[in-house]
Amino acid sequence: MNLVIATPQGLYCPPGDFYIDPWRPVDRAVITHAHADHARRGHRHYLAAAPGEGVLRSRMGEISLDALPYGQKVVHNGVTISLHPAGHVLGSSQVRIEYRGEVWVASGDYKIGTDPTCLPFEPVRCHTFITESTFGLPIYRWQSDDDLFAEINAWWRDNADAGRASVVYAYAFGKAQRVIAGVDPSIGTIVIHGAVDPLNTAYRAAGVPLPPAFKVTDIEDKALLRRCLVVAPPSAQGTPWLRRFGEYSDGFASGWMQVRGAQRRRGVDRGFVMSDHADWPGLQYAIKESGADTVYVTHGSVGPMVRWLTEQGYEALSFTTEYGDEEDDAQAGGDAAPAEPEAEPAGGAASDTAEVDAANADAAGVDTAGVDTAGVVAAAGSAASIVDAGKQPEATLNAPSDVLEAVTELKAPMAKDAAPNEPGTSS
Ligand SMILES: [Zn+2]
Numbered sequence: 001m002n003l004v005i006a007t008p009q010g011l012y013c014p015p016g017d018f019y020i021d022p023w024r025p026v027d028r029a030v031i032t033h034a035h036a037d038h039a040r041r042g043h044r045h046y047l048a049a050a051p052g053e054g055v056l057r058s059r060m061g062e063i064s065l066d067a068l069p070y071g072q073k074v075v076h077n078g079v080t081i082s083l084h085p086a087g088h089v090l091g092s093s094q095v096r097i098e099y100r101g102e103v104w105v106a107s108g109d110y111k112i113g114t115d116p117t118c119l120p121f122e123p124v125r126c127h128t129f130i131t132e133s134t135f136g137l138p139i140y141r142w143q144s145d146d147d148l149f150a151e152i153n154a155w156w157r158d159n160a161d162a163g164r165a166s167v168v169y170a171y172a173f174g175k176a177q178r179v180i181a182g183v184d185p186s187i188g189t190i191v192i193h194g195a196v197d198p199l200n201t202a203y204r205a206a207g208v209p210l211p212p213a214f215k216v217t218d219i220e221d222k223a224l225l226r227r228c229l230v231v232a233p234p235s236a237q238g239t240p241w242l243r244r245f246g247e248y249s250d251g252f253a254s255g256w257m258q259v260r261g262a263q264r265r266r267g268v269d270r271g272f273v274m275s276d277h278a279d280w281p282g283l284q285y286a287i288k289e290s291g292a293d294t295v296y297v298t299h300g301s302v303g304p305m306v307r308w309l310t311e312q313g314y315e316a317l318s319f320t321t322e323y324g325d326e327e328d329d330a331q332a333g334g335d336a337a338p339a340e341p342e343a344e345p346a347g348g349a350a351s352d353t354a355e356v357d358a359a360n361a362d363a364a365g366v367d368t369a370g371v372d373t374a375g376v377v378a379a380a381g382s383a384a385s386i387v388d389a390g391k392q393p394e395a396t397l398n399a400p401s402d403v404l405e406a407v408t409e410l411k412a413p414m415a416k417d418a419a420p421n422e423p424g425t426s427s
């Protein structure tokens with residue numbers, strides 16, 4: 001029996017009569033985490049993991065919310081519901097649903113690995129696993145946090161020694177706190193954009209230790225700004241708010257920075273490959289550890305993941321959802337305006353696809369500058385089979401139309417001065 005089906009309102013559990021991360025207003029919503037594309041306003045009643053209560057309330061205001069500790073079971077219409085750590089952001093959970101001996105788990109967004117700001121992903125055994133696939137391509141493999149933060153700290157230290165600020169663009173909820181918790185605060189002062197402040201407050205209230213981080217208006221000794229690390233949402237890029245820091249170097253923290261050329265397209269000095277989503281091995285690990293024989297893929301690189309799962313012998317299907325990707329601020333929408341945290345519903349998937357296609361072309365080692373389209377298609381097609389030799393040859397690039405989209409994508413303005421005020425354009 002299907003314990004979760006896709007409906008126009010969102011993923012729905014028929015026997016339990018509740019939704020998981022619905023995108024249209026419903027009576028009962030189980031929320032996996034407080035990112036804008038998963039936690040939307042307008043539901044009559046919410047159920048979410050207790051550690052995420054503060055963050056959820058700070059983003060959503062007054063809502064009717066049951067906060068459930070991880071692992072604790074509640075029964076609703078005969079369906080047993082429990083929430084388990086997803087390792088994505090503070091309070092993120094996988095939703096376990098059990099009915100008449102059948103167990104389904106909806107993962108929401110998740111990542112494998114260390115993050116000092118939330119509990120680690122906990123594998124939950126089930127018959128059917130519903131997974132995201134934001135970075136579901138073999139090119140996505142994250143380095144360890146030790147290596148990542150050594151890289152960020154070295155960059156910050158060099159800038160501080162040269163008397164200039166370091167600006168890191170990181171999504172305001174989750175990524176920003178992870179940056180702040182991970183860097184070496186002895187290098188200089190940590191300054192946060194106003195959009196990050198209420199989330200830091202919610203994290204600290206939930207018991208997550210963060211080093212001191214100040215709003216710029218709270219810093220009296222302006223000389224400190226020349227050695228500071230600024231943590232700001234991507235939408236702050238190119239805004240007058242940054243002028244007060246004088247000369248600065250900037251970097252972007254996102255899984256998309258793994259894609260060759262992404263840093264240049266983003267118009268930043270540095271790209272830090274840092275994601276709150278599982279990388280390709282992480283997705284495989286979670287799926288395997290679930291013990292499921294049936295897997296539904298919700299968002300991200302859906303087609304390649306479904307094909308890979310099928311090749312591995314899984315019963316693989318997909319759900320069409322309206323989940324986006326907070327690491328691509330073009331989709332995150334309300335990042336700079338926490339009062340309006342709704343994600344952009346239209347075009348999200350298309351933008352996502354274009355990004356992945358660009359990733360494919362990049363992974364295939366295609367340099368599109370000055371190359372005609374036919375040449376690119378041929379080059380990308382042949383290179384793709386090299387990228388993923390022997391395993392999932394068609395998982396990286398499969399149709400000329402994919403490459404054509406990638407080419408269009410890559411012809412977008414790339415230079416830093418080409419579109420300084422449009423960090424959210426579909427790059
Ligand atoms: Zn998320």
Ligand SMILES: [Zn+2]
Nearest residue numbers: 037109323324
């Ligand atoms: Zn998401």
